[in-house]
Structure formats: structure tokens, C-alpha cells
Amino acid sequence: MEMIKVEDLAFEYIRRNEEGDVESINRAIDGVSLDVKKGDFIAIIGANGSGKSTLAKHINAILYPSEGTVWVNGMNTLKEENLWEIRRSAGMVFQNPDNQIIATVVEEDVGFGPENLGVPTDEIWERVEKSLKAVGMLEYRNQSPNKLSGGQKQRVAIAGIMAMKPECIVLDEPTAMLDPDGRKEVISTVRLLNQHEKITVLLITHHMDEVINADKVFVMEHGKIVMQGSPREIFSRIPEIKKYRLDVPQVTELAYELRNAGVDIPEGILSADELVQALENLGA
Amino acid sequence: MQIVFDHVDYLYSGGTSFEKHALRDISFKIEKGEFIGLIGHTGSGKSTLIQHMNGLIKATNGKIYYNGEDIYDKNYNMSQLRSKVGLVFQYPEHQLFETTVYKDVYFGPKNLGLDKLEADLRTYEALKMVGIGEELLDASPFELSGGQKRRVAIAGILAMRPEVLVLDEPTAGLDPRGRDEILDQIAMLHKESKITIILVTHSMEDVANYVDRILVMNNGSLAMDQETRSVFSRYKELEEIHLAAPQVTYVMNTLKEKGFPVNTDVTTVTEAKNEITRVLKII
Numbered sequence: 001m002e003m004i005k006v007e008d009l010a011f012e013y014i015r016r017n018e019e020g021d022v023e024s025i026n027r028a029i030d031g032v033s034l035d036v037k038k039g040d041f042i043a044i045i046g047a048n049g050s051g052k053s054t055l056a057k058h059i060n061a062i063l064y065p066s067e068g069t070v071w072v073n074g075m076n077t078l079k080e081e082n083l084w085e086i087r088r089s090a091g092m093v094f095q096n097p098d099n100q101i102i103a104t105v106v107e108e109d110v111g112f113g114p115e116n117l118g119v120p121t122d123e124i125w126e127r128v129e130k131s132l133k134a135v136g137m138l139e140y141r142n143q144s145p146n147k148l149s150g151g152q153k154q155r156v157a158i159a160g161i162m163a164m165k166p167e168c169i170v171l172d173e174p175t176a177m178l179d180p181d182g183r184k185e186v187i188s189t190v191r192l193l194n195q196h197e198k199i200t201v202l203l204i205t206h207h208m209d210e211v212i213n214a215d216k217v218f219v220m221e222h223g224k225i226v227m228q229g230s231p232r233e234i235f236s237r238i239p240e241i242k243k244y245r246l247d248v249p250q251v252t253e254l255a256y257e258l259r260n261a262g263v264d265i266p267e268g269i270l271s272a273d274e275l276v277q278a279l280e281n282l283g284a
Numbered sequence: 285m286q287i288v289f290d291h292v293d294y295l296y297s298g299g300t301s302f303e304k305h306a307l308r309d310i311s312f313k314i315e316k317g318e319f320i321g322l323i324g325h326t327g328s329g330k331s332t333l334i335q336h337m338n339g340l341i342k343a344t345n346g347k348i349y350y351n352g353e354d355i356y357d358k359n360y361n362m363s364q365l366r367s368k369v370g371l372v373f374q375y376p377e378h379q380l381f382e383t384t385v386y387k388d389v390y391f392g393p394k395n396l397g398l399d400k401l402e403a404d405l406r407t408y409e410a411l412k413m414v415g416i417g418e419e420l421l422d423a424s425p426f427e428l429s430g431g432q433k434r435r436v437a438i439a440g441i442l443a444m445r446p447e448v449l450v451l452d453e454p455t456a457g458l459d460p461r462g463r464d465e466i467l468d469q470i471a472m473l474h475k476e477s478k479i480t481i482i483l484v485t486h487s488m489e490d491v492a493n494y495v496d497r498i499l500v501m502n503n504g505s506l507a508m509d510q511e512t513r514s515v516f517s518r519y520k521e522l523e524e525i526h527l528a529a530p531q532v533t534y535v536m537n538t539l540k541e542k543g544f545p546v547n548t549d550v551t552t553v554t555e556a557k558n559e560i561t562r563v564l565k566i567i
Contacts, residue, residue, distance in 0.1 A: 047459040047461065047462070048430040048431060048458060048462055049429050049430070095457065149325075149326050149327060150326050173457065176457045177456060177457075178486070179325045179326045179486045180325075180486060180488065180526070180527060180528045181325060181526040181527075183486075206460060206463075209531070242461075245460060245461035246460050247461075249531065250531040250532055250553060253553050254531075254535065254553050254556050254557060254560075257553060257554075257557040258557055258561070261557060261561050263560070263561065272531060273538070276535065276538045276539055279539065279544070279564075280542060282564070
């Protein structure tokens with residue numbers, strides 16, 4: 001069974017005037033279908049306003065389809081009786097770490113989710129410990145969150161979701177407000193959870209270098225999926241990707257420029273090591 | 285010399301047990317018309333530093349001079365300084381509040397006490413500078429895209445005709461094209477109107493592509509103050525203080541380690557391409 005199945009999804013933001021008449025309709029998602037297998041690491045990229053966040057909000061039933069259907073772990077998000085179970089199994093991390101942390105002590109923040117689910121106290125503490133360990137923040141458990149860096153706060157937010165034992169985490173630009181170190185921390189934490197805890201990951205980002213390790217990349221524009229494939233396939237199509245207001249990692253761009261200048265290296269190079277290797281192979 | 289920081293200290297909660305040195309003995313000079321990058325990890329003091337530049341925060345010790353005048357002198361006109369040094373905060377679009385794009389930008393010059401004609405003129409001029417077309421003047425700021433909103437917010441500052449423009453992470457949260465559009469616009473402003481630009485950013489690629497000189501902050505101190513190329517050649521030190529060099533700098537250094545006779549003094553894609561093709565022709 002797929003972790004997430006989206007079929008012919010459309011979502012319309014409807015604006016009404018003071019009399020309640022429809023003033024305008026914005027079709028933010030316009031016919032999206034996709035399947036995400038359990039354990040996959042999926043990245044979604046696209047311009048501002050392309051519908052990425054709107055799509056993400058369907059996956060834990062913050063928004064409901066105007067047309068089409070979304071299943072999370074086999075549960076239809078339109079059925080009200082599924083709501084709690086969907087939100088438990090698909091947790092969401094947002095852009096601004098300061099908007100998601102509510103408690104005054106790190107461990108209490110992480111325990112908030114399972115407490116709300118009615119988990120027995122002993123088990124809450126077990127889960128808090130395990131989750132903080134999984135994101136590498138156990139030593140901060142008794143600290144105040146406001147003393148933490150942005151990357152650390154995001155990891156606490158992720159731990160808070162892990163404590164609800166989800167099968168899937170949706171991250172909506174989790175690194176947009178972080179410095180380079182914070183970005184690395186968050187992305188490597190997410191990869192670790194994906195590899196070791198088998199958590200399905202859906203990462204939305206504007207940083208192309210965070211996408212290179214995904215199993216699959218979806219590119220969105222005007223509410224539609226316009227490209228999909230492995231990072232290597234996507235980043236080999238540079239002119240196309242730039243058309244969608246996106247970019248490629250700097251190393252990929254350099255490799256592309258070198259190929260255009262007649263240097264015989266493969267398409268779709270994603271990392272500095274790969275590029276150096278390809279240039280070394282030239283002489284061989 | 286336009287801006288001079290002379291041994292500036294700033295202490296949070298001085299005299300209490302929470303006392304913290306947010307800035308420690310900061311000294312530097314900025315010439316009129318420079319394009320400067322300010323980098324440093326979260327909490328390194330970048331935001332505190334820029335808020336000193338237009339007097340929003342007062343130094344605990346040390347002096348700051350603007351165009352040769354001591355801004356802490358009791359006769360100094362602080363409100364004039366604030367119109368000369370424009371600060372664009374992070375996510376400035378959160379500060380848009382008027383009902384139309386035009387009115388929002390007009391608010392600044394109107395508050396300077398200018399007559400209507402002059403304020404109108406500056407509003408048009410500022411919106412043109414950031415590439416917002418006349419068809420959007422009557423739109424609600426909230427109908428615009430993320431990148432457009434941000435440009436309107438920047439226009440609000442430009443309408444005050446600042447001599448120095450300080451931008452705190454102007455590209456955070458924008459898509460790659462939106463990022464390039466904003467930065468190109470700022471670079472053009474710098475070139476055409478000779479405004480001094482100070483760009484605070486977490487993107488090493490952006491600083492490498494645009495600025496001439498970099499100030500590096502670490503734990504409240506000024507760790508480096510050099511031209512862009514020299515700062516990135518010290519990439520190992522940058523890593524120690526939780527920063528990095530652009531990806532291409534790493535490519536060049538690895539190539540060098542592997543025995544390619546490349547010059548590692550490279551910070552942009554074009555420079556890297558030229559250097560690698562030059563070396564490939566030799567070997």
C-alpha cells in the first residue's frame with residue numbers, strides 16, 4: 001500500500017465579497033495525481049505560488065480537496081472519522097521554528113503531541129527520550145527552547161512529531177530561515193529518520209542542493225506537476241528547470257557549463273566529488 | 285568615509301546575571317558606494333550590528349560616525365540619519381499595511397514631511413527602481429506574489445532616498461528566480477544610483493556573486509573584513525565558525541588536491557568554468 005495516494009486533486013481558494021458572492025476563484029491545485037511509497041524520500045520543488053504548500057496541507061487534512069481524493073496510509077482525508085489518525089501518521093513541520101514551539105522546556109514541548117493523543121505518562125517519557133535521541137537533541141532536554149539555534153529548534157519540532165510515532169513527515173521549507181549549519185543539521189536529521197526509522201519524507205524546499213539525495217523529485221507549476229523523476233534526471237534538464245523559476249545546485253550548473261564548453265563529462269552531475277571524479281577520468 | 289564604527293560594544297542586560305556581549309570591540313569603515321556582504325551564523329550579532337547603523341540601538345561603548353559626524357552627539361539629528369540609512373528587515377512584506385501598493389510606498393516620503401508633488405515623485409521613482417510596473421499601483425499588496433511584495437517593501441524604503449541601504453536576508457523564502465530578480469535589482473540600484481549596499485545573508489553563493497567585500501561576524505566579534513575572494517580562500521576557518529564557501533570553491537580546492545594545477549581563487553560558476561577549461565588545455 002502507498003503511504004500517500006493523490007488522485008486528480010484540485011483545490012480552489014474562493015474569495016467572496018461582503019455579500020457572500022464569489023469574487024474570484026484561484027485554482028491552486030489543478031489536477032494532481034501522485035503516489036508515494038512507504039519509506040520514500042520525496043522532494044517537491046516549484047516557484048512561489050505553484051501550489052506546493054497547498055498540496056502539503058492536504059496530506060494531513062488541514063485542507064480538503066475541492067475535487068479528487070487524497071489517501072494517507074489508505075485513509076481518505078475527507079472522512080471525518082479518519083482525521084486524528086491521519087494527523088498522527090503524517091506530521092508536519094513548518095518554516096518558522098518559533099511558531100511551532102509552545103512549551104518552556106524542550107522535553108515538555110516534545111511530549112505535547114503524545115500527551116494530547118492520550119498516551120500513558122510512562123510511555124510519553126519513553127517516546128520523548130527516544131525522539132530527542134533520534135534528532136540528536138537529548139542533551140538539551142531540560143533547556144529552554146528560546147536558547148536554541150534555529151536548526152536546533154527545527155530538530156525539536158521534528159522530535160515533537162516523532163513522539164507521535166508517525167509513518168510520514170511533511171516538511172514545508174524547514175530550512176528557509178536557517179544558516180548553512182542549521183540547514184545541514186536539519187537535512188541530515190531528516191535523512192537519518194528516513195534511512196533508520198523508515199519514515200516516509202516529503203520535503204518542500206527552494207534549496208536545490210537539499211534535493212539531490214531524494215528518491216524522487218516532483219516539480220510543480222501553476223498547481224500542476226510538470227516534471228518528475230530522480231534528482232539526476234530532473235537536474236539534467238537545466239533549461240526546462242529554469243523555465244519553472246527554479247535552479248540547479250551550483251556544481252551541476254558548473255558541470256553543465258563545462259559540457260557546453262566541450263568538456264566530455266556526463267550529464268546530471270550532482271556533487272563536487274562526482275565532478276572531480278569525472279574530470280579525473282578525462283585523463284585516464 | 286561614510287560609516288565608521290570605532291570600538292563599538294553592545295551589552296544586553298548589562299549588570300544582571302543575563303549579561304551578554306552581543307557586540308565586542310567592533311571597528312570598521314565603509315566608503316560611499318561600496319557593496320558589502322555581512323555574514324555570520326545565527327546569533328553572531330549581524331542583526332544587532334545593522335541596527336546600530338541607523339541608531340535603532342545605541343552602543344554601550346564606542347563611537348559611530350556617519351559622514352564624519354558622531355551620531356551620539358547630543359546635537360545630532362537622529363531622525364535624519366534614519367532616512368539616510370534605510371533598513372530592510374527580514375520578511376519586510378509582513379510590514380505592508382496599506383490598501384494599495386502606491387499608498388504603501390507613499391507612506392514613507394509623506395512622513396518625511398515632503399509636499400505631495402515631491403512625495404508622489406519619489407513613490408513613482410522607487411517603484412520603478414524595484415521593477416514594479418504601473419499596472420500594479422492600485423493592486424492590494426496582499427494580491428501580489430512573494431517576490432513582488434518584497435520588492436514593494438523595499439520600494440517603501442527607497443522612496444525615502446537613502447544613501448545607504450541595509451538588507452537583512454532579502455531573499456529568504458523566495459524561489460530561485462525570485463532570488464535572482466531581487467539581487468539583480470539591488471545590484472542595478474547600486475550601479476546606477478551609487479547607493480551603498482550592505483547585504484546580510486546566509487547564502488555564500490549570493491555574496492560571492494554580488495559583493496566586493498565581506499564582513500564576517502562570529503560570537504559578537506568581527507572575525508574577518510576582506511575582499512570577497514580572500515574571505516572564501518579561508519574556507520576552513522569559515523567552517524570552524526559554522527559558515528562555508530560557495531560549492532565551486534570546494535570543487536577547485538579538491539581538484540588542486542588531486543593534482544590539477546588550478547587556481548583555487550575562484551568564487552563563481554563562470555570563473556570556475558574559465559579556470560577549469562584553461563587548465564584542461566594545458567594538461
